[in-house]
Each structure stands twice: as structure tokens, then as C-alpha cells.
Amino acid sequence: MSSVANDVELLKAIAARDEAALAQLYDRYRVILFGLLMRILNSRAEAEDVLQETFLQVWRRAADFDETRGRPFTWLVTMARSRGVDRLRTLAARERTAVAAARDEAEVISDAASDAFRSEQRALIANALDQLPDEQKQTLLLAYFDGLTQSEIATRLNAPLGTVKTRMRTGMMKLRELLAGKGKSFGF
């Protein structure tokens, strides 16, 4: 059974209130999702809290997962990122500054140790991002990890909104192109 089929099976089991299946799914994705949430929130306490919330949401919403509409990985990552960005936005500016000051870097997992965490796919995405012009890459990362809207990015970069829109759209198209054909190994 491929890992994707396993993920779908796990979600079905979770929808049927199987706690062991939730534990298994957590063990499979905690490191990727926690890395993502740390990048967004820069705080171990906040990232751990949102990680737990995300899996509680998986527990409640597993029955809503529709395998004809996408892969479990995309579903999970989208959910975690959205909660992470929501948390970032609700943190008061004061708190955010305090959090940044007390920035608590979690230890990075070495590539060898993260073999189970899609290191091959990680290399592919890193390579694809490297091939994007800097300003396109920056626009995508500001939207994805900092949760900024196009207008906010334009303000932050002191660039015209139209330019930001074009960079974002072109960057996304190029990224998709670079990842296309890698679908099989990419495993989404």
C-alpha cells in the first residue's frame, strides 16, 4: 500500500473515532507541520499549541475529507498553515514583538534523520524556489509564511500593488511548472 493510500485509510479510521489512527497520522506529519508552524509563528509554545489544535481539527473533521478533491497531505498542510496564519494575525503586535524577542528556535532535524519526512520532496521544492527570481520567491514566501495579503506585501516592499500581483501569479505559475512532471516522486 502506498503512503498516500495509507493516509486516506488513516483519515477514514479517524473519522470512525480510531484514536490509534490519529496517533499514527500525528507521528507521520508532526515534524513537517511543526516545522511549518515554527516558521510561521517563531515560537515553540504557539507552534505547539496550533499543532495540537490542527490535529484536534483533524479528529473533528476527518469525515469531511474528500479524497476525490485532493491528497491528505495537501489537506493537512493547508489546515495547519491556515490556523498558523490565523494565530499570527490574532497575536497582538506587542505579543508578537515579545515572542520574537524570546525567539525559541527548535532544533532543526538533520536531513539524514528527516528521511521519513519527505527529504526528497524538500530538496525538489528548495531547488524549484532557487530557480525563481528573488522578487517572485519573496512574494510567495511573504504570503505563505507571514500571512500577508497582496496589499500588505505591496506596502511592506514599497512596490505597486499591480507589480506584486504579477510577481505572485508568475511565481506560482513557474513553481507549478517546475514541480510538474515530478508529481510521482513528489507524492502529493
Added chain:
Amino acid sequence: MAHDDYKEMIPAHALSALDAAEERALNEHLAECAECRRDLAEWEVTAASLALSADPKEPSPEVRARLLKSVSSASSVVPLPFPKRKLWQIAAVIVFAALIISVIVLWQQNRTLKQQNDIAQLLTAPGTRVAQLSGTNEATGASAKLAYDQNGRALLIADGLPRAPQGKEYQLWFIVDKKPLPGKTFAPDNRGHSLSHDQVPQAARNSAVFAITLEPTGGVSAPTGAIYLSGAL
């Protein structure tokens, strides 16, 4: 705006980077356009791939323990099936009467004249429909009525809702073909009462299920919190 204009907005929407007005417009289009929904699903895969550019990190073991403890306790939330339609005509009449009473009560509460006019206009407009929402296990004593006219102009009256915690608000959802379209957020007063206006998207006016969830202040584009109220026409 034309279909092609919306199509161009989809990559940014997958990054949730559209500004509020654009996002709302695109969501309305998405509710009606299967091609754009498929497009969005593909762009979401591209967006999700960005997650892998973050360094993987190990959370502390307590998170796993807390998670498993909270799902094994009796407090775990099982999503309720939405109530079935039954005797809806009778229910609609009763609900309508209840709405009128709510409105009279509201009038007595010194609402502005404009607001009263808006409400009266909505309730007396030909084709106005009323949906009854009932509380889920999250809020068994809660209830709400959603009335809207042919143009989707809507009035939501909710009662018996628990006070929203700091940083949270309730948000209305229009669920069409299992896809939730976001409505506005609102916060009930100390008595758990709320009156708010909204706009029902075209696609949701005939066959939608309505639900209210607890979300971060300002609302979200897809529901994340537990369902407190739900119902249909």
C-alpha cells in the same frame, strides 16, 4: 468581472493573499464555477508544497500526550449531522412569527430608525425565506433564525450563544454541495443575543445548509472551529 479575471486571482487565493473584497467576490464565483474550483484545488497543491521549504522540527512529546488525552476524554466533539427537513412549511410559519416577535423586541430596544426600516423591508419583501438554526452539542440552548430576500440580503438573529472567548467571534457559513462559503462574523451580547446583517451568495439561496462556527476574530475563509448552530430551509 469575467470568468478569466477570476481565474487569474486563483493562485493568489491559494496563498490566501487576496484582499478581503477580492476574496469575497472570488468566493461567490467559486460557488458557481466548477472549473475554477478544480483550478483552486490544483493551485492549493502548489501552495502546500511551500510548506516543505520550512525546516522540519520536532515538537515536544507533551503535545502528542495532550492531543491523545483530549480526544480520549468524553469532551471529544462529534460533528452532528445537519437536521433533516421536515414539516418545513409549518416550521417556517412558526419561525416567521418568532422573527416578528424578535423584531418587536428589538424595536423596543431603541434601535435606529434606519435599522428598523431595513428589517421591516426585508421581512415584508416578497419571496423572503427563513431558515431555523438549532444548537449543536456545543450550545444546546442556542437557536438562530436567518431571513433573507430574493437578492440575498439577510438578517441573522441568534440567541442563547455562549460568550465568545477573547480573540474569537462567531461566523456564519453557507454550505453548498458540502463546500462552505464564508459569511460575516458577529459577537453576541452578554445575554447571548445577536442581530447581524449578511449577504447570502447566489449559489446558496435555494439549497444551502447554514452553520455557525467559532473562529478567530475577523473570520476565516474556511471553517476551523466547532459548529455551534446549524440548519437548512
